[in-house]
Amino acid sequence: MQLLADILIAAIAALHLYFLYFEMFAWDTIGRKTFKQIPPEVFPKTKILAANQGLYNGFLAAGLVWSLLIEDHHWSFYVAIFFLTCVLIAGIYGALTATKKVFLVQGLPALIALILLHVR
Structure with a gap:
């Protein structure tokens, strides 16, 4: 499950780098x-x-990438939990204030990754 969680975390980080790009440079x-x-x-x-907003998405991506690079398992776990929770909250807020699609694109993958991190 850890490998699957790491792959999903990397995908979420890549998605937030894409958000950074289009919000900062291709709005x-x-x-x-x-x-x-x-x-x-x-x-x-x-x-x-x-x-x-794009800059903040870049910070989320940086935190998620950082969680993948930390060698200590406990630190990596807690850093990933923090940044995935931030992404999940952003996805919930986006669904409530903009469109439900925000949760599907942003919040749901973070929720799945959080669950995968806790299933061992």
Whole structure:
């Protein structure tokens, strides 16, 4: 189960690096395609806000990658729990405030990874 959890953690980290990229550098292109419910004229006005959000997604990715690189099993476990919980909370909040799809893309994988970390 640990290998499966590590693979899922790496995938979640990669997903958050992708979020960092499109929110910081491609908000007017990928952002528009991703968030079709937002009127197009809003994107230029929210570019700075999206970039800030992208930076936070980068911090989540960095924490998840860090958890995979820590050699001490206990530290690795607790760091992974912390950052996956942050991702899960962000996914729940996104589902409540934006669209349910946010939970499916962001929260559910984090929840599954948390469960896998606890199944031994």
